[in-house]
Amino acid sequence: MITFDQVSVTYHGASHPALTSLDLTVPEGELCLLVGASGSGKSTLLGTVSGLVPHFTGGVLHGQVTVAGRDTRTHRPRDLADVVGTVGQDPLAHFVTDTVEDELAYGMESLGLAPEVMRRRVEETLDLLGLAELRNRPLATLSGGQQQRVAIGSVLTVHPKVLVLDEPTSALDPGAAEEVLAVLQRLVHDLGTTVLLAEHRLERVVQYADRVILLPGGGQPPRYGETAEIMAVSPVHPPVVALGRAVGWSPLPLSVRDARRRAAPLRARLAELSPAPAPAPAPARPSGSPAGSPAVATVTALAVRRGVVEALRRVDLTLRPGEITALMGRNGAGKSTLLSSLVGLHAPTTGRIDIGGTVPHKAKPATLLRQVGLVPQEPRDLLYCDTVGAECGAADQDTGSAPGSCRALVEQLIPGIPDDAHPRDLSEGQRLTLALAVVLTARPGLILLDEPTRGLDYAAKARLVDILRELAAAGHGVLLATHDVELAAELAHRTVVLAEGEIVADGPTREVVVSSPAFAPQVAKILNPEPWLTVRQVTEALAADGTA
Known part of the structure; x- marks a missing residue:
């Protein structure tokens, strides 16, 4: 569905490429997770799929990016709008209308679809994303999770084959993030949509990924493979993976459920230990602050x-x-x-x-x-x-x-x-x-x-x-x-x-x-009811006990 053929991107005035030596294929109907440090080129990679790079951002694109058979070098973003849907971090910045129903219809209006087709697709999308009760609501009155679902729905109504998302859960509370991720799972499993997703909060999404693209940065070539395989070597990984790597679990667990199934012996070891006490707040006041006040x-x-x-x-x-x-x-x-x-x-x-x-x-x-x-x-x-x-x-x-x-x-x-x-x-x-x-x-x-x-x-x-x-x-x-x-x-x-x-x-x-x-x-979820919160607490306690 998405093919990168020796792709590199260099922006004007940059001392080194933002993206280099990308050579891989993302199959149809998979959720592919993009990971890497800040500035490693994740947003650039997403932009090459939608055509924003280099047509909008500038820079020089070497190699070829093909999406559903279309070369992004010769197809501008408007020429890819019917096959690639893009959703950014801030849904409010994505909206161009005032209400949920109008926003869902806007993309189809831009493509000139017939009114009867638009009406049917709006209804289908409202049902698919659980938005039917919100159809007449002003967008500004929705919660963060609801706004993100509307943003996804507004690109889904044109029936794209590829959905590109940049940090879709970064501003959401845990419950709203689960709502959005459930929608993405349904799109991948039920509709065969290919989802390319960049996210820093890997603890939320890594368990849902079919494959991972790792951008190491520093001029190193990207790595691509099965999720557990890449997480075993990735410098960027969630706590569940960090815990598995620290205690030597193989294969590595990617979800809390998988880790809990493996954690019984670890919980037994930790039952005899206690987490180091949290450091107490410093009693001193910063210089220049009023003396004698017990609170800032x-x-x-x-x-x-x-x-x-x-x-x-x-x-x-x-x-x-x-x-x-x-x-x-x-x-x-x-x-x-x-x-x-x-x-x-x-x-x-x-x-x-x-x-x-x-x-x-x-x-x-x-x-x-x-x-x-x-x-x-x-x-x-x-x-x-x-x-x-x-x-x-x-x-x-x-x-x-x-x-x-x-x-x-x-x-x-x-x-x-x-x-x-x-x-x-x-x-x-x-x-x-x-x-x-x-x-x-x-x-x-x-x-x-x-x-x-x-x-x-x-x-x-x-x-x-x-x-x-x-x-x-x-x-x-x-x-x-x-x-x-x-x-x-x-x-x-x-x-x-x-x-x-x-x-x-x-x-x-x-x-x-x-x-x-x-x-x-x-x-805490993995080791419940034992009172541990972080991987660092666990590894320090095991090292001090000599059982790490």
């Missing part, structure tokens, strides 16, 4: 109304210096609203927010800058310069930091981003890293992050964990809103769960996530 932020009886929606209700929350808190909950629970309120973007309807003696929505930006900093879901909102070097220089100047401070943070998170690169030309993970470094340059007493690992590979996530731990050890409070249960298990001292704008759980991470099927990490 206090939220009291907070309610926030956005239009007719009561986004937050009776929220009481104290954030302490040195403590890392994970804020979790389904899409639409109020997480982003709470973070925005803490930086003064929303005034409380009732209640109060106090950050180091400052009321955020009344404070001047210059005053608030060193008290609290927010990395939003969309990092473009913070970036306004033409190059990475200029962004870093502006951050140093705005915060009064030593020259090079911001650039050093960028290099620590994801090494190798050139100074002269334009922020819009960076990968999603690289752009997020740059925005994070801009905020961290000010070293604010309270650091807020909204989905900070969206678009980050496992190596970049590990570097982010190290940086946030260092900041917490220096006395900064950290609050991160995330759907990444693995990140919460690895990093957070405390987890707060929001639902319908109210706090429904607040306590030590180990207690909160283990008791929740939705928010438990893979290791």
Whole structure:
């Protein structure tokens, strides 16, 4: 269905190809998973299938990409629209109409299909994706999972043979992600659609993949093969695979269910051991913060109304210096609203927010800058310069930091981003890293992050964990809103769960996530009822006991 014949892509001004030596065939009716580090060329590869590369992005394409018999060098994206459907990370950016039914029909209207054909296909797609009850709903009122299903449906109505998806679950809560993945499974199994999927959160998708394309980066040729075969050697792999590799399971399990079937002897060994206690929050406060205050932020009886929606209700929350808190909950629970309120973007309807003696929505930006900093879901909102070097220089100047401070943070998170690169030309993970470094340059007493690992590979996530731990050890409070249960298990001292704008759980991470099927990490599910959260805990305990 998709054939790559000695494909390489080089962008103008680049020192090395974005993609090199790709020579493989993806069969019809398979789900092929694309894995690799940030900047390894995953988005470029997806673009070659849809024709966006090089017709839209520019650059030079060597070799040949053939999709359903059509050469993408001679067929522009509009010439491939009836055979290739593309869905990006942000469904709202994909929409061009206002309601579900109109969005499903738009692609067919563009191709000039007959009205009776359009009506039939809309009905078929509504049933296929479980959207019939939402047909007249405004797109802006849908949950994240519902929006992603509509985005998929809008390309399915033209009956494409190939579906290309770039990080389709990155912004979704675990439940919504399962909805989307169930749809993809149905398309592959029931309709024979070929799905090419790039995703960093491999713990969600690896069990569904028929084959994997691994892009090692660094000029190394891609690898292609059965999922278990590639996962055995891939530097990018989910916790279930990491656990299997650590304890020597063969063949490697790809799902929690497979791992639990193998884990009885391991659970027996671990029953006699205990996880190392989580490090306690640092009691110190960051330099420059008011002395004598027991908290970096206090939220009291907070309610926030956005239009007719009561986004937050009776929220009481104290954030302490040195403590890392994970804020979790389904899409639409109020997480982003709470973070925005803490930086003064929303005034409380009732209640109060106090950050180091400052009321955020009344404070001047210059005053608030060193008290609290927010990395939003969309990092473009913070970036306004033409190059990475200029962004870093502006951050140093705005915060009064030593020259090079911001650039050093960028290099620590994801090494190798050139100074002269334009922020819009960076990968999603690289752009997020740059925005994070801009905020961290000010070293604010309270650091807020909204989905900070969206678009980050496992190596970049590990570097982010190290940086946030260092900041917490220096006395900064950290609050991160995330759907990444693995990140919460690895990093957070405390987890707060929001639902319908109210706090429904607040306590030590180990207690909160283990008791929740939705928010438990893979290791906790595999080793339940033993109290283990991460692969690192398991390997350290076995090594200390001498049984690894």
